[in-house]
Every structure is written in C-alpha cells, then in structure tokens.
Amino acid sequence: MRTAKRLDEVGFSDIVQIRNKILELRAAGTPVHAFHGGEPFFETPEPIKAAASRAMAENQTRYAPSSGIAPLREAIARKLQTRNRMDVAVEDVIVTVGGAHALHAAFQTVLDPGDDVLLFSPYWTPIRDMIVMAEARPVMVPTATARRNGITACLEHFSTPATRAIYYNTPQNPSGLVFSRNEAEEVAEFAIRRNLVVIADEAYEDLVYEGEHVSIASLPGMAERTITAYTFSKTYAMTGWRVGYAVAKEPFMTGLRKIVLYSTNGVSTPTQWAALQALSIPESAIAARREEYRRRRDLLVKGLNELGLECQLPAGAFYAFPCIQNIHKESRRVSTLLLEKAHVATIPGVVFGAQGEGHVRFSYSVSPQLIEEGLEALRKLLG
Numbered sequence: 080m081r082t083a084k085r086l087d088e089v090g091f092s093d094i095v096q097i098r099n100k101i102l103e104l105r106a107a108g109t110p111v112h113a114f115h116g117g118e119p120f121f122e123t124p125e126p127i128k129a130a131a132s133r134a135m136a137e138n139q140t141r142y143a144p145s146s147g148i149a150p151l152r153e154a155i156a157r158k159l160q161t162r163n164r165m166d167v168a169v170e171d172v173i174v175t176v177g178g179a180h181a182l183h184a185a186f187q188t189v190l191d192p193g194d195d196v197l198l199f200s201p202y203w204t205p206i207r208d209m210i211v212m213a214e215a216r217p218v219m220v221p222t223a224t225a226r227r228n229g230i231t232a233c234l235e236h237f238s239t240p241a242t243r244a245i246y247y248n249t250p251q252n253p254s255g256l257v258f259s260r261n262e263a264e265e266v267a268e269f270a271i272r273r274n275l276v277v278i279a280d281e282a283y284e285d286l287v288y289e290g291e292h293v294s295i296a297s298l299p300g301m302a303e304r305t306i307t308a309y310t311f312s313k314t315y316a317m318t319g320w321r322v323g324y325a326v327a328k329e330p331f332m333t334g335l336r337k338i339v340l341y342s343t344n345g346v347s348t349p350t351q352w353a354a355l356q357a358l359s360i361p362e363s364a365i366a367a368r369r370e371e372y373r374r375r376r377d378l379l380v381k382g383l384n385e386l387g388l389e390c391q392l393p394a395g396a397f398y399a400f401p402c403i404q405n406i407h408k409e410s411r412r413v414s415t416l417l418l419e420k421a422h423v424a425t426i427p428g429v430v431f432g433a434q435g436e437g438h439v440r441f442s443y444s445v446s447p448q449l450i451e452e453g454l455e456a457l458r459k460l461l462g
Contacts (some may be wrong), residue, residue: 111423114441119444183212190215279308
C-alpha cells in the first residue's frame with residue numbers, strides 16, 4: 080500500500096515543527112517571544128463576527144453556489160474595479176477556502192506534468208509544494224539578483240522551453256519586498272512575449288508602507304493571462320475563517336470552478352456573509368491598521384540593526400528578514416539558538432528557499448511590548 084507518486088516530493092512545512100517546539104516550551108512554563116507567526120495582531124472586527132451570527136440566525140446555512148454567493152461576488156468585483164483598477168466582471172470571480180486554496184486551484188488549472196514555473200525566491204513555503212503537487216517543476220529566480228541585474232534578463236536566464244507560468248507575489252512573504260510598477264511592467268512584458276500565465280498572490284495588498292501596490296492583472300494585456308489570488312485573512316484578521324477568492328478570465332475560470340467544485344464544493348455559507356460584511360469596512364480603518372503595523376515595523380527593524388542584525392526596511396507585509404550571518408551562516412542553527420537560549424521564536428530563512436539562507440524571519444504582527452521584550456532578550460544573548 081502506498082500514496083500517489085505525485086506526493087513523494089511534497090513535504091510538510093518546517094514552520095509546523097517550530098510551532099510544536101514553542102508549544103512544548105510553553106507547556107513547560109517557559110514564556111516565548113513569538114515572532115514566528117503569520118497572523119494579524121488584532122482580532123476579527125465585531126461587525127464581521129456579527130454578520131456570521133446574523134446569517135446563522137436567519138438560517139443562511141444551506142448549500143451556497145460553489146462559486147460563491149452572488150452578493151459577495153458582486154462586492155468583490157466592485158472592490159477589484161475601484162481599489163485594484165482591474166477590468167473585472169462578476170463572472171470573473173470565484174470564492175475559495177482562503178488564499179491558499181485559490182493558489183492551489185490556480186496551479187491545478189494551469190499546469191501539466193513536466194511544466195516549469197518561474198518562482199521568485201525567497202518565497203512563501205507552500206508554493207513549491209503546490210507546484211510539485213501539480214507534477215510541475217519550480218524554477219527559482221533569485222529576487223535580489225533580478226532586481227540588481229534586471230527582471231527581464233533574469234527571467235530570460237532561468238526560463239526553459241517548458242516554462243508555462245510565473246508565480247508573482249507582492250508584497251512578498253518572507254522579505255516584505257514590494258515590486259515597483261516598472262518591475263511589474265517588466266514581468267508583464269515578459270509574460271506576454273513568451274505567452275506565459277501569471278499566477279499572482281496579493282495576500283498582503285493592503286499592507287504597503289512605501290511605494291504602491293500594483294495588481295499585475297490591471298496592466299495592459301494581462302487580464303486574460305493572469306489568475307490572481309486574494310484572502311480576507313490579513314486585511315480583516317480572518318485567518319481562521321478560511322475565505323479568499325480568485326480572479327481570472329476564461330478559459331481559466333472554468334478550470335477554477337471545476338477544482339473548487341470537486342475539492343470543497345465552495346465555502347461555508349455563514350462565512351461568506353461575514354466576508355461580505357468585511358468588504359464594507361471603511362478604507363480609513365484599513366489605513367489606521369496599516370499605520371499601527373508601520374510603527375511596529377520601525378520599532379523592530381531599528382532594534383535589530385542596533386543589535387548588528389542588518390535588516391532592510393520592508394516596504395510591505397508584516398515581516399522583517401534580517402541577515403544573521405554574523406551569528407552563524409546556517410539559519411536553522413540560528414533560529415534554534417534564538418529559541419532555546421533567548422526564547423525568541425523566528426523562522427529560518429532557508430525554509431523559504433535557498434535564497435533565504437543567512438536570514439531569519441521575524442513577524443512584527445505582535446504588540447509593541449512584545450517587540451521590546453524580544454529585543455531585550457536578544458540583547459542579553461548577543462551582548
């Protein structure tokens with residue numbers, strides 16, 4: 080007896096193992112300065128929770144259309160038209176079980192066995208395994224090299240006759256990098272010239288501190304060759320609600336509908352009404368949260384640099400990615416050292432791809448007090 084061969088190269092995230100170690104320490108009564116997570120620092124806003132309760136009280140608990148309830152899809156289309164400047168109709172939107180489900184469906188829709196996917200690295204850890212699960216090959220494109228030597232030249236260097244798609248994430252996890260409009264235009268031009276599909280991940284679209292967020296599907300000629308994945312998790316603190324959406328034109332939307340239908344048959348109905356309420360949260364509230372993140376970012380990055388952990392100021396998301404090679408060149412060893420000796424939980428950079436080695440990821444989606452306490456623990460360790 081065995082599992083399907085396509086799963087042989089699909090692994091589990093190292094992050095899960097780190098979480099387990101943290102649970103062990105806490106169970107033993109040891110406080111942990113938790114910089115390892117990827118969740119917003121605030122709770123789901125009350126109006127969103129109330130909308131779910133109201134939906135249940137009104138018996139909105141039966142099967143919904145597998146692509147999503149009409150009011151939610153209509154609201155998403157309006158949001159994309161106004162905030163993302165995309166040419167989108169309701170039929171171009173499908174609701175998914177979080178952004179990860181949207182990305183999984185996109186890869187399954189686009190990729191055939193033997194295809195190559197250009198993947199800017201370091202990258203969010205599940206992406207490699209999603210590509211491998213589609214029996215395709217992830218080809219790492221070093222982001223720093225691409226930005227230094229030119230996006231087009233780097234994509235040309237790493238592309239192959241089997242290249243089918245580009246995974247494009249901005250703002251990036253783990254580095255907080257935000258691609259500029261000029262860089263987005265370079266990726267778009269390359270995709271059009273090579274007839275490639277772009278799978279865009281915009282989970283952190285509302286967390287950009289410097290520059291602007293550019294949805295690549297909004298650029299000329301890109302709507303018909305881009306599948307964009309979004310989530311309610313980060314902007315609205317709805318990580319556990321598991322609701323997101325994908326945006327695409329035909330023929331890709333038909334593929335996405337098939338994957339969603341035969342994997343989950345859609346998202347829970349009360350959750351969709353909660354997501355509809357989330358879209359009514361005013362942009363001023365989103366901007367206020369963003370400023371709170373900015374203050375946390377500045378506090379953490381300043382402290383890391385003062386400790387000799389060189390860290391560029393991330394332009395987006397809620398992660399800092401300092402260089403730790405003055406401690407040790409291997410990020411796993413450093414992450415373990417910080418956890419065991421200072422009780423500071425981070426994620427080793429190498430889990431985000433070879434280009435992440437020499438760094439660790441800190442999340443600043445925590446309280447300013449925790450940031451101060453964590454920095455103090457690091458000062459005592461690093462002296």
